[in-house]
Amino acid sequence: MARLGKAAAVVAAVLTAVLAVSWTASAKPAVTGVRAYDHGTKTRFVLDLNESVPFRVFTLADPYRVVVDLPELDWTAAQAGLRKAIGPIRDFRYGLFKPGNARLVLDLADATSVKKAFVLPPGEGAGWRFVLDLVGTSRDAFLREQGLPPDLVPQPKPVPTAAIPVSMTLPDRNPRAVRGKAVIIIDPGHGGVDPGAIGVSGEYEKNITLAMARELKQALDSSGRYKVVLTRNSDVFLALRDRVAKARAVGADLFVSLHADTVRSPSVRGLSVYTLSERASDAESAALAEKENKADLIAGLDLSHESPEVTNILIDLAQRESMNLSAAFAGDLVQELGRETALLGNTHRFAGFAVLKAPDIPSVLVELGYLSNPQEERLLRRRDHRAKLASALTRSIDRYFANIQRASRP
Ligand SMILES: [Zn+2]
Incomplete structure (x- = not known):
């Protein structure tokens, strides 16, 4: 051409x-x-x-x-x-x-x-x-x-810092006390031309993640305590950076990305939770992050025009605080989800997922399980199982915000 x-x-x-x-x-x-x-x-x-x-x-x-x-x-x-x-x-x-x-x-x-x-x-x-x-x-x-x-071809951004605006003070971590309801953004992985992982029975990860996101939104909505936004609510492709941008645009207090993986060995199963880190906790996590970060390539985006990420000291500070909060939330998640489903060993892991890189929003990525395991794929296709996971996720989100409120009390 x-x-x-x-x-x-x-x-x-x-x-x-x-x-x-x-x-x-x-x-x-x-x-x-x-x-x-x-x-x-x-x-x-x-x-x-x-x-x-x-x-x-x-x-x-x-x-x-x-x-x-x-x-x-x-x-x-x-x-x-x-x-x-x-x-x-x-x-x-x-x-x-x-x-x-x-x-x-x-x-x-x-x-x-x-x-x-x-x-x-x-x-x-x-x-x-x-x-x-x-x-x-x-x-x-x-x-x-x-x-x-x-x-x-994406147009170059005029002022690089405008791409990631960070205020001169660290973000307020007690949203409910100040602004009413906390905003939670749920990010169903993949979509549209990018099916994500493909399960043993042919089920697409993009469909599992969307069904799970809708289930979780319903659970959180019915608590009346949160404003819940989905990054996508249909079978459409969304670039990784646009997922992060959407979270920032709605002023999200917490970002939860949902995924499901496949591996060669059909016996491997269990849920795992990931938070951002420059250094991956293990080789498997590094490989997984690399695989998930390829979503944009799979959909036919050309990433060669992307400007390298802007960093400055404020972003670093905000990001470090977000990373600590993300890790604390991941700990709560592992505890609650462990009551409802099988967990992968070393359940909370770290790696460089592109979708977790909002500098000022605590973010986690949940791998709901392995679609390469027939039993786990079957479970994830079932609504009652997803509802159980949704209520466990809701309990951990409740606990996370309760802890923040407690910590910010004078
Ligand atoms: Zn995925």
Whole structure:
């Protein structure tokens, strides 16, 4: 694409305009089949469709991906992934990227160039088809061609400190006494084009985390003591930094990110709780943080334009206090949740999760369990089990705020 230079930019701009119009249409175009063929010299990937769709294709490196922006499609009639790798295509994922805008991401094993991308009208016994032709290329050539279309490149922020405003005093930790209800932000991990971990029965982590978040919101709402906000309340992708930004925008007093993991060994099970630390408590936690931090890459975000994180002494101070509070909360969580479900050994662990990096909001990440363990996957799919976890989480949140109030009494 980018090889075409200016022409591609113009085409991209035109396609964006077309997309903006068609995305408001009510009936979604449907995918009726997905096919891929390895022809040796090229690999062809085909979506069978019931009508023509606008599209835009670009590639991203590290890991190698082809990203196709499409209108929201009805995908119920077609398979949601490849059963095995075909040519350089390891697998593909489809999901909402933002409302009305869906994304198809092909994960590639090697540097691969998009030779052609086009929509074929009905003919030769087939209906509408979206076709991608892929050919092998060198890493250098791939790197030259790859990148976001110009309109998707994030604009540099004018004043770096504005990105993470930190007041001259440390944040007030006793919100209820000062501002009424404490604000809790619940962050269901993954979503949309990023399914997260995939369980033994095919259940997606993104669905488990959303169901759990809604259950927890209900439990917290019914206590009447909190204002509860979800970072996402639908099957949509949300970048890690946008989750943190949302927590800051609503003035959250506590950030709870929900996840569920998979590992190779099906016998491993148990819940674990993570708080932020530059140094991971163990190799497993470091690997997990690395995996969770890849969510943005999986959805086809190009992170090379992100400015490095701004730090100054105030952020450090606020962050250190937040980290201590997060750790205290994690301790309460482990105690309460241990009464309701199996725990992983060394339940409270530390690692560098990107989603826990709000400098002034105590933040924890709960890995609810292992979707690779059949028993645990089954439990997490059950509403009564999620309700038990939600009430344990609510008890620990109650305890956390009670302790803060006690500590801030003169
Ligand atoms: Zn996750």
